[in-house]
Amino acid sequence: xxxxxxxxxxxxxxxxxxxxxxxxxxxxxxxxxxxxxxxxxxxxxxxxxxxxxxxxxxxxxxxxxxxxxxxxxxxxxxxxxxxxxxxxxxxxxxxxxxxxxxxxxxxxxxxxxxxxxxxxxxxxxxxxxxxxxxxxxxxxxxxxxxxxxxxxxxxxxxxxxxxxxxxxxxxxxxxxxxxxxxxxxxxxxxxxxxxxxxxxxxxxxxxxxxxxxx
Ligand SMILES: Nc1ncnc2c1ncn2[C@@H]1O[C@H](COP(=O)(O)OP(=O)(O)OP(=O)(O)O)[C@@H](O)[C@H]1O
Ligand SMILES: [Mg+2]
Numbered sequence: 156x157x158x159x160x161x162x163x164x165x166x167x168x169x170x171x172x173x174x175x176x177x178x179x180x181x182x183x184x185x186x187x188x189x190x191x192x193x194x195x196x197x198x199x200x201x202x203x204x205x206x207x208x209x210x211x212x213x214x215x216x217x218x219x220x221x222x223x224x225x226x227x228x229x230x231x232x233x234x235x236x237x238x239x240x241x242x243x244x245x246x247x248x249x250x251x252x253x254x255x256x257x258x259x260x261x262x263x264x265x266x267x268x269x270x271x272x273x274x275x276x277x278x279x280x281x282x283x284x285x286x287x288x289x290x291x292x293x294x295x296x297x298x299x300x301x302x303x304x305x306x307x308x309x310x311x312x313x314x315x316x317x318x319x320x321x322x323x324x325x326x327x328x329x330x331x332x333x334x335x336x337x338x339x340x341x342x343x344x345x346x347x348x349x350x351x352x353x354x355x356x357x358x359x360x361x362x363x364x365x366x367x368x369x
Contacts, residue, residue, distance in 0.1 A: 224258065229245055245284050
């Protein structure tokens with residue numbers, strides 16, 4: 156099944172419930188409609204994640220400037236991080252060549268990883284997002300380093316399992332889908348605890364010249 160086949164009837168339900176909500180003035184009935192709308196919202200998220208899990212899609216790769224992609228990401232999250240009292244650090248190696256990426260997929264990967272970092276970072280914490288270039292290996296590295304609690308050794312091997320989550324509202328699909336997408340790019344994704352505090356998620360992607368032959 157395709158995403159739109161499920162989404163269309165869901166949005167019809169949502170639309171008509173919203174209309175109904177406008178026409179109702181009995182408090183209890185309104186409350187019921189609110190609950191239905193909330194449940195629909197949840198179903199929507201779950202379905203999106205499940206379908207993405209079933210079919211991450213073949214990447215449509217084009218040469219991209221990774222620093223540009225990261226700048227976009229940062230401009231989107233800068234304000235939220237500031238509001239949460241989290242310092243944001245960005246670093247980028249010079250001389251990074253273009254990397255052959257599916258822009259949408261890779262962006263989604265970066266968002267997922269940054270969101271995880273934001274979820275575990277408390278006020279006065281710091282998130283460092285960076286891009287490095289390993290010239291001798293012709294690899295681009297994208298990393299997100301946080302000052303959260305890190306990942307305890309006993310779950311470190313399980314965090315990539317589909318549906319593994321330690322969060323109340325988590326689907327546990329974030330890292331799994333990210334890893335699949337990165338693998339489809341011929342790259343790798345790993346998580347390691349920092350020596351001091353928090354952890355670092357690292358993605359390595361072969362650069363343009365090597366990426367093409369994959
Ligand atoms: N930066 C991080 N620091 C500490 N633990 C993390 C971090 N990122 C992920 N984890 C752990 O890995 C688990 C799985 O992460 P994943 O992104 O796959 O799912 P989730 O964040 O729980 O749910 P979802 O991404 O669907 O909202 C998390 O529940 C958390 O326990
Ligand atoms: Mg997540």
